[in-house]
Amino acid sequence: MNVALSFYDWLALFVQFLSLSLLAVGGAITTAPEMHRYMVLQQHWLSDAQFTSSIALAQAAPGPNVLFIALFGWNLGLNAAGGSGAGVHAIVLGLMGAAITLFGILLPSTTLTYVAARWGHRNRELRAVRAFKQGMAPIVVALLIATGWILLPPAAGAEPHWHLWLVGAVSAILIWRTRIHMLWLLGAGALAGWLGWI
Numbered sequence: 001m002n003v004a005l006s007f008y009d010w011l012a013l014f015v016q017f018l019s020l021s022l023l024a025v026g027g028a029i030t031t032a033p034e035m036h037r038y039m040v041l042q043q044h045w046l047s048d049a050q051f052t053s054s055i056a057l058a059q060a061a062p063g064p065n066v067l068f069i070a071l072f073g074w075n076l077g078l079n080a081a082g083g084s085g086a087g088v089h090a091i092v093l094g095l096m097g098a099a100i101t102l103f104g105i106l107l108p109s110t111t112l113t114y115v116a117a118r119w120g121h122r123n124r125e126l127r128a129v130r131a132f133k134q135g136m137a138p139i140v141v142a143l144l145i146a147t148g149w150i151l152l153p154p155a156a157g158a159e160p161h162w163h164l165w166l167v168g169a170v171s172a173i174l175i176w177r178t179r180i181h182m183l184w185l186l187g188a189g190a191l192a193g194w195l196g197w198i
Contacts, residue, residue: 003045005080010100013076017069017104024109026140028066029055032147039072050075052151069105073097167198 016038020031032055039046046054054075058068077097081090123129148168171185192198 001047001050001079002082003076003079005045005076009043010096013073013097014100014104017101018108021105021108022112024105025136026143028069028105028109029147030140030143032068033150035072036150039076045076045079046072050079055151066102066105069101070098073099073101076101164198167192 020034021028023034024031036051040048040051051072054071055068058065058071061067074094074097077093077095078084078086078090080097081093084090120129167189171189174180174185175182189198
């Protein structure tokens with residue numbers, strides 16, 4: 001994929017990630033639907049395959065959840081250079097894209113989290129603070145469901161995968177209502193995928 005990006009496009013990308021940072025309640029992954037809308041559907045800077053593979057690779061790799069943001073920037077930089085065959089130019093643009101997206105997503109949320117956490121800890125007995133904490137839980141769950149909907153295969157809308165939704169619902173109920181450790185469910189899901197059941 002080859003895209004042409006001007007200085008203002010890179011600046012718009014940085015500003016977009018700055019604004020998404022303040023919406024990333026529950027982690028950066030909750031803003032993935034808006035990132036998809038902006039980078040794939042609106043700007044056509046990334047393909048659907050690049051978008052979903054960036055998230056899948058980052059989630060499979062050890063380390064922080066936010067790694068997929070760097071992969072978005074890296075892929076965008078490679079696309080702006082004309083592909084990975086562009087040599088040093090592709091590497092430089094890839095690193096620049098990764099830095100722009102990471103700093104954009106981390107700077108506001110990190111600053112706000114630090115300030116708000118200190119204030120919330122000092123005022124933890126206030127009714128408004130307790131209500132805010134309880135009210136944020138359903139919002140985070142809804143944002144995670146929206147992210148799952150975007151990543152749901154197939155992106156092109158071929159056949160419905162009701163069995164994947166069933167596995168997700170059963171897993172959520174088991175985690176919520178029992179004391180089964182989540183790693184057992186992850187292992188069972190990996191085994192089912194390896195056997196080709198899902």
